[in-house]
Amino acid sequence: MASRAIRVVLADDEIHIRYLIRNIIRAEGYDVVGEANNGEDALALYRKHRPDLILMDINLPLKTGDEVLAEIMRENAEARVVMLTMVADIETVKRCLETGATDYILKSNSVEDIRRMLREIVEALPEEEGT
Amino acid sequence: MDTGKTGVVLGCAVVRAAWEDVCRVPALLDRVGECLFVTDEALRIVLANRAFLETFGKTELGEVVGASLGSVAACRIAAQHACGSAGMCADCGWLQAVATCTPDQRGDAECRILTCGGAAMDFQVRVYAAEAIGAPAPLYLCSLRDTFAEKRLRVLERTFFHDVMNLASGVRGLCEMLVDPDLRPEEGLTPMICESSQKLVEEIERLRTLRGAETGDLRTWVSEVSPSGVARAVVDRFREEAQSRHLQVIVECDGPVADLKADRDLLLIALGDLFRNAVEASSRGDRVVLRCVQEKERVVFSVFNPQPLSQEVRWHIFERSFTTKGAGRGVGAYRAKLIAERYLRGTVWFDSPEPEGTTFHLALPREAGCSRLT
Numbered sequence: 468m469a470s471r472a473i474r475v476v477l478a479d480d481e482i483h484i485r486y487l488i489r490n491i492i493r494a495e496g497y498d499v500v501g502e503a504n505n506g507e508d509a510l511a512l513y514r515k516h517r518p519d520l521i522l523m524d525i526n527l528p529l530k531t532g533d534e535v536l537a538e539i540m541r542e543n544a545e546a547r548v549v550m551l552t553m554v555a556d557i558e559t560v561k562r563c564l565e566t567g568a569t570d571y572i573l574k575s576n577s578v579e580d581i582r583r584m585l586r587e588i589v590e591a592l593p594e595e596e597g598t
Numbered sequence: 599m600d601t602g603k604t605g606v607v608l609g610c611a612v613v614r615a616a617w618e619d620v621c622r623v624p625a626l627l628d629r630v631g632e633c634l635f636v637t638d639e640a641l642r643i644v645l646a647n648r649a650f651l652e653t654f655g656k657t658e659l660g661e662v663v664g665a666s667l668g669s670v671a672a673c674r675i676a677a678q679h680a681c682g683s684a685g686m687c688a689d690c691g692w693l694q695a696v697a698t699c700t701p702d703q704r705g706d707a708e709c710r711i712l713t714c715g716g717a718a719m720d721f722q723v724r725v726y727a728a729e730a731i732g733a734p735a736p737l738y739l740c741s742l743r744d745t746f747a748e749k750r751l752r753v754l755e756r757t758f759f760h761d762v763m764n765l766a767s768g769v770r771g772l773c774e775m776l777v778d779p780d781l782r783p784e785e786g787l788t789p790m791i792c793e794s795s796q797k798l799v800e801e802i803e804r805l806r807t808l809r810g811a812e813t814g815d816l817r818t819w820v821s822e823v824s825p826s827g828v829a830r831a832v833v834d835r836f837r838e839e840a841q842s843r844h845l846q847v848i849v850e851c852d853g854p855v856a857d858l859k860a861d862r863d864l865l866l867i868a869l870g871d872l873f874r875n876a877v878e879a880s881s882r883g884d885r886v887v888l889r890c891v892q893e894k895e896r897v898v899f900s901v902f903n904p905q906p907l908s909q910e911v912r913w914h915i916f917e918r919s920f921t922t923k924g925a926g927r928g929v930g931a932y933r934a935k936l937i938a939e940r941y942l943r944g945t946v947w948f949d950s951p952e953p954e955g956t957t958f959h960l961a962l963p964r965e966a967g968c969s970r971l972t
Contacts, residue, residue, distance in 0.1 A: 480842045483768040483794040490775060490783045504842035507882060526760075528843045529882050553763055575767040578774040578781070 473497040473589050476516055478509035478532070479524040479551055484574060488522060488551070491582055497589070506530025513539055513546070519592060521548045522572070525556050525563070533563050540567040549588055633721075633742035639735035641666055641682060641696065650742070667692055667740075672713045686913075695725040696738055708745070712913060720746040758805060765798040800835075807867055808933050811940060818861040818941055825858060825890040825897050826851045828865055832873045833888060835866075839874065844882050852891040858964040860942055865962070868937040868946075869899055871930035872958045876903040879956070896961050904955035912950060934960065 475497050479485050482504070489499050497520075501512035506527040513521055513535075521539070525532035532550060539546045550563045550571040560571045572584050627634045627647035635646035643662050654670050656662055661670075668676025675684050682693055691709030699705030705725035712718050721742040728737050772791045775783045810816035829849050833840075840847045869888075876886050880903045887902040907915065915931045931946075938944040944962040 480839070481764065481768060482838055483772060483790050484764070486784075486786070486790050487768060487771040487775070490781055494778075494781045504838075505844075505882075528839070528878070553760060553767070556760075574771075575763060578771050578778060581771070 473520060473592070474500045474516060474518040476501045476503070476509065476512045476518045476521045477523075478503040478506070478512070478521070478527060478535075480504045480527055481524075484524070484551070487578075488581070491578060491585065492522070495582060495585055495589070497585075504528075506532060506535045510535050510538055514542075517543075519547065520569075520589065521546070522551055523548060524551045525559050533559060533566065536563055536566050536568055547588075547592060633744075635662075635667070635740050635742075637667075637696075637738045637740065639737075641693075641738070643667070643670065644737070653742070653744070668711075671711045671719065672715065673711050674714045675712075677714050691721070692723045692725075692740070695723045695740075699725045699727045699738070701727050701729065701736070709742075718746065720744070720749050762798065762801050762805070765794060765801055769794050769798055803863075804867055804871075804933070807864065807937065811933070811936050816864075816937075816941055818864060820859050820861055822857045823860050823862045823865060825855045825892075825899070828862065828869060829888050829890050829899065831866060832870050835870055836874050836877055839877050840886065843877065843880055843884070845877060845880050846883070846885045848885065848887045850887060850889045852889065855890050855892045855897060856964060858897050858962055860962055864937050864941055868934040868942065868944075869901075869960055871934040872899075872901045872946075872960060875930045876901045876956070876958070879903055879905045881905065892964075893961075895965070896963050898959055898961045900957050900959050902955060902957045906952045906954070907948070907950040907956050912948075915948070916946075931958070934958075938962070 473496075475492050477485060477488055477492065477499055479488065485502055485504070489502065492499050500516045500518055503509040503512050504527075507529045509521070509523055509527065509532075510530065512518075523532045523535060527535070536548050536550070539548060544567060546567075547569045548563075548567070550560055550568050551574055552560050552571050553574055560568075563571070570584075570588050572581055574581075576584070627645065630647060631649055633647070633650040633653050635650045636644050638644055642664050643666070646659060646662055651657065651659065651662065654662070654672075656670070666676060666681030667673075668681030673681065675681075675686055678684070679687075681687070682690070687693055691707035695705035695707040695709070697705070698707075705723075705727075707723050709721045709723045710718060711721070722745050724741045724743075726739040728739060769791065772787060772794065775781045775787060807816065826849075829851065833847055833849055837847070873886075873888055880886055884904050885902075887900075889900045889902070891898050891900075916935050935946040938946045938960050942962055944960055946958065946960050948956060948958045950956040
């Protein structure tokens with residue numbers, strides 16, 4: 468487990484999804500350093516905070532999650548971006564993984580499953596980012 | 599093969615005779631449930647089967663021989679230009695399939711025909727080119743498979759899975775937080791559950807309303823409705839979406855607007871669809887205006903956003919299976935028009951002059967604004 472708090476940027480346009488994921492992130496002991504409800508703000512928050520992890524919805528307004536992902540990857544191929552998604556978006560998820568997304572989390576999963584997946588993702592972070 | 603009993607269709611005599619002589623196709627054509635027809639090189643129909651005639655409301659082959667597919671189908675573009683000659687015909691799936699087929703290669707395309715009556719027909723088109731003895735040029739054997747129902751179902755499923763499942767998953771997650779001792783959620787959980795549950799119910803209701811409207815099963819409830827109150831309720835419902843795009847939302851009621859008699863819930867859905875479309879079509883910082891004004895014995899709601907519609911969108915905006923929002927999104931304009939015009943005795947239209955933007959209008963009579971009273 469990290470000796471310092473993992474810093475996370477969270478982006479989703481649904482307020483109740485942000486509330487849910489934010490509380491899960493905090494319950495795991497990680498910090499939410501920024502939240503966005505559209506893709507442009509998500510990109511700005513990434514540039515501002517350079518977080519350890521970005522949890523980002525695919526269907527964001529103004530700039531979609533896969534567009535933001537591509538821009539982040541162009542700027543920093545080492546960035547860790549996890550897509551938040553629904554089953555219906557699975558084709559887009561495949562494209563995101565090809566673009567460089569670290570992983571994806573299905574929003575339809577139970578809270579327990581989301582927590583477990585989040586822990587596994589953080590544990591897989593490189594040493595310099597996770598310690 | 600008993601060609602005498604199959605009601606072999608008639609056609610342009612010379613070309614048809616050549617085709618019949620070589621292939622004995624006509625009798626087979628009638629036995630196939632799919633729409634089949636044969637054209638000459640100029641794309642004039644020379645043969646067609648019974649299914650083709652029935653699909654387009656014809657009884658005799660003579661009604662279609664020599665005509666183009668566009669004129670037989672009452673294509674709205676073919677009504678103004680010769681079939682295949684307009685600029686938009688470059689997008690016609692049938693013509694693309696014809697253009698790409700060779701004697702060795704089948705032409706395949708999806709084709710949507712918009713009729714003069716405002717209906718849309720969707721087909722999967724397949725075209726085979728064939729050399730026929732005696733015919734001066736290749737003939738084209740074309741099949742049309744009706745895909746309109748498939749597309750409608752696909753849109754419904756995608757919309758359901760995305761919007762409803764998104765909300766339902768969120769509600770379930772929030773409820774799980776109540777029983778997970780580790781989570782210790784921050785303040786506001788209970789109102790969050792109430793609000794997202796309400797959105798879930800509304801989303802299901804919108805879907806149910808759409809299906810009811812299409813099947814004629816929708817029940818309406820007429821009451822005195824405040825137009826300005828409806829406008830404010832619509833804006834409140836989609837405030838979160840507007841904020842996520844940093845939009846400036848304005849509600850304007852020009853002068854005194856008297857109450858109207860209508861089904862408030864249906865009006866909220868129809869106007870909400872138009873407003874949500876405007877929000878989702880807007881860019882960061884855009885101004886979206888919802889106006890209501892009384893014009894004699896009717897009330898007109900107008901939803902403006904500064905993004906003009908492309909020509910293609912203008913053609914298709916009120917179609918059931920059309921969306922500008924990517925896979926799985928959007929039946930809003932179709933639903934708004936369907937509800938307003940079939941159940942509220944209203945009218946929905948739009949204007950989109952460049953570069954001003956786009957305005958959708960929904961006009962309702964002040965009295966008896968419902969066609970099915972319960």
